[in-house]
Amino acid sequence: MKKDDTIHAHFVQVMHGPGKYTALEPTWLAGALADLSYDSLHELLDHLAIRLYLDAEKDADRGRKKLAKRLRKSSNYILEAAFQIRKAANIRAKETP
Numbered sequence: 001m002k003k004d005d006t007i008h009a010h011f012v013q014v015m016h017g018p019g020k021y022t023a024l025e026p027t028w029l030a031g032a033l034a035d036l037s038y039d040s041l042h043e044l045l046d047h048l049a050i051r052l053y054l055d056a057e058k059d060a061d062r063g064r065k066k067l068a069k070r071l072r073k074s075s076n077y078i079l080e081a082a083f084q085i086r087k088a089a090n091i092r093a094k095e096t097p
Contacts, residue, residue: 038089045082049075 033041056071 038085042082042085042089045078049078049082
């Protein structure tokens with residue numbers, strides 16, 4: 001199993017039905033994310049940002065304007081983090097023989 005498959009494998013182990021997962025221990029999750037390749041982490045952060053933005057849109061439609069505003073803001077911060085990780089990946093690729 002590749003290192004980047006670790007999180008997926010853990011989710012499969014704790015799945016309790018369609019779309020239902022046991023909460024992950026934050027320290028374990030942080031470590032697993034830190035072990036991802038920069039490319040995989042960039043992709044994961046992009047997907048997370050999109051998911052938060054879509055949630056914000058749904059909340060805005062439900063009249064939850066303050067929540068929607070915070071979720072959009074969070075989405076933007078995560079997109080910025082993804083962008084910075086992508087830049088780090090590019091630097092590493094140039095510096096690695």
